[in-house]
Amino acid sequence: xxxxxxxxxxxxxxxxxxxxxxxxxxxxxxxxxxxxxxxxxxxxxxxxxxxxxxxxxxxxxxxxxxxxxxxxxxxxxxxxxxxxxxxxxxxxxxxxxxxxxxxxxxxxxxxxxxxxxxxxxxxxxxxxxxxxxxxxxxxxxxxxxxxxxxxxxxxxxxxxxxxxxxxxxxxxxxxxxxxxxxxxxxxxxxxxxxxxxxxxxxxxxxxxxxxxxxxxxxx
Amino acid sequence: xxxxxxxxxxxxxxxxxxxxxxxxxxxxxxxxxxxxxxxxxxxxxxxxxxxxxxxxxxxxxxxxxxxxxxxxxxxxxxxxxxxxxxxxxxxxxxxxxxxxxxxxxxxxxxxxxxxxxxxxxxxxxxxxxxxxxxxxxxxxxxxxxxxxxxxxxxxxxxxxxxxxxxxxxxxxxxxxxxxxxxxxxxxxxxxxxxxxxxxxxxxxxxxxxxxxxxxxxxxxxx
Numbered sequence: 231x232x233x234x235x236x237x238x239x240x241x242x243x244x245x246x247x248x249x250x251x252x253x254x255x256x257x258x259x260x261x262x263x264x265x266x267x268x269x270x271x272x273x274x275x276x277x278x279x280x281x282x283x284x285x286x287x288x289x290x291x292x293x294x295x296x297x298x299x300x301x302x303x304x305x306x307x308x309x310x311x312x313x314x315x316x317x318x319x320x321x322x323x324x325x326x327x328x329x330x331x332x333x334x335x336x337x338x339x340x341x342x343x344x345x346x347x348x349x350x351x352x353x354x355x356x357x358x359x360x361x362x363x364x365x366x367x368x369x370x371x372x373x374x375x376x377x378x379x380x381x382x383x384x385x386x387x388x389x390x391x392x393x394x395x396x397x398x399x400x401x402x403x404x405x406x407x408x409x410x411x412x413x414x415x416x417x418x419x420x421x422x423x424x425x426x427x428x429x430x431x432x433x434x435x436x437x438x439x440x441x442x443x444x445x446x447x448x449x
Numbered sequence: 450x451x452x453x454x455x456x457x458x459x460x461x462x463x464x465x466x467x468x469x470x471x472x473x474x475x476x477x478x479x480x481x482x483x484x485x486x487x488x489x490x491x492x493x494x495x496x497x498x499x500x501x502x503x504x505x506x507x508x509x510x511x512x513x514x515x516x517x518x519x520x521x522x523x524x525x526x527x528x529x530x531x532x533x534x535x536x537x538x539x540x541x542x543x544x545x546x547x548x549x550x551x552x553x554x555x556x557x558x559x560x561x562x563x564x565x566x567x568x569x570x571x572x573x574x575x576x577x578x579x580x581x582x583x584x585x586x587x588x589x590x591x592x593x594x595x596x597x598x599x600x601x602x603x604x605x606x607x608x609x610x611x612x613x614x615x616x617x618x619x620x621x622x623x624x625x626x627x628x629x630x631x632x633x634x635x636x637x638x639x640x641x642x643x644x645x646x647x648x649x650x651x652x653x654x655x656x657x658x659x660x661x662x663x664x665x666x667x668x669x670x671x
Contacts, residue, residue, distance in 0.1 A: 255500035277518035337519040340649035
């Protein structure tokens with residue numbers, strides 16, 4: 231009786247040690263694999279990753295900002311607003327090109343295989359939901375995006391009225407863009423992505439302040 | 450001097466026998482113990498070696514893992530590849546080889562992307578294909594209103610044109626610059642595969658160039 235007991239407890243101990251070793255091997259294997267994978271120790275983002283979701287949705291988001299900038303440049307002669315619009319138009323077009331090329335180099339489609347914003351509804355790297363992704367659901371309208379009615383109103387507005395509408399819409403658009411950029415910063419450590427997203431946060435925050443000044447001067 | 454021999458001399462025969470037995474038992478136990486340690490080392494060694502091999506295999510798998518939806522690996526059955534398309538700008542009407550067209554000479558003004566409920570001018574839509582749009586056309590005579598609604602709901606919000614096209618030889622066609630597929634209906638799974646593979650594809654001439662701010666066709670609903 232006591233012999234059987236001692237044998238089975240030894241077996242249990244061996245099984246435990248064995249399982250622990252397998253676990254260590256798994257972790258070591260994954261880390262070793264990641265460290266030696268092409269891309270400087272970072273795995274290539276997959277089609278449904280936060281990085282790919284951000285790269286697609288931010289291209290869509292930026293493309294509306296480019297549209298707004300083109301519309302206001304045609305609707306006003308004001309040099310301050312036209313210059314700001316040219317700045318946004320060229321900067322965001324260039325950033326769209328960067329995000330486009332990320333997706334190509336990662337071998338993932340430009341078109342999402344799931345709904346827009348799905349990446350932002352998933353938990354952040356720390357396991358929680360950062361303040362910017364609170365309440366987001368897949369398929370919803372991206373934050374700060376103007377409605378088709380607002381875009382039509384901007385297309386027909388002229389002069390100071392158009393400037394005011396542009397500044398209001400672009401301020402909301404930038405606030406939403408910053409929210410999306412901060413959401414990806416909470417979900418990736420890939421320098422390629424964090425550098426661009428951090429730049430968006432910094433520049434768009436400054437432009438929000440500037441647009442509020444321009445708007446105040448036009449009330 | 451108390452050495453072993455002198456000790457033994459003082460013991461009885463029975464005591465001497467018991468002592469020898471005890472020594473034998475001790476030696477046997479020691480041997481068993483050593484064997485046990487050896488066995489354990491062998492077992493742990495094998496487990497560690499196995500674990501090492503396993504971690505190497507996992508490392509290799511992680512390193513060489515390919516993303517699951519690489520567009521270049523998506524096969525769209527029945528897709529027609531049209532080579533040698535001429536991307537020149539013309540102000541005149543163009544007689545295209547394909548119906549609906551899938552690239553070629555086009556109007557300087559691209560068609561603004563979106564959902565249309567009336568047929569759109571070919572020469573403008575072809576310019577949008579050059580900019581990376583996918584143009585989905587359907588024959589309204591072959592689809593129900595409900596099917597048309599489902600088609601509209603399935604379209605991505607940018608770089609897509611959806612419009613009716615009378616007299617098609619299939620209910621639905623999806624076209625990109627240089628690529629086209631005839632589809633059996635709105636539920637044909639190749640529709641989604643085609644859009645994922647070719648919308649904004651690096652294989653078209655100018656992906657990412659504007660698909661807005663030019664001309665609207667008639668009947669644009671969004």
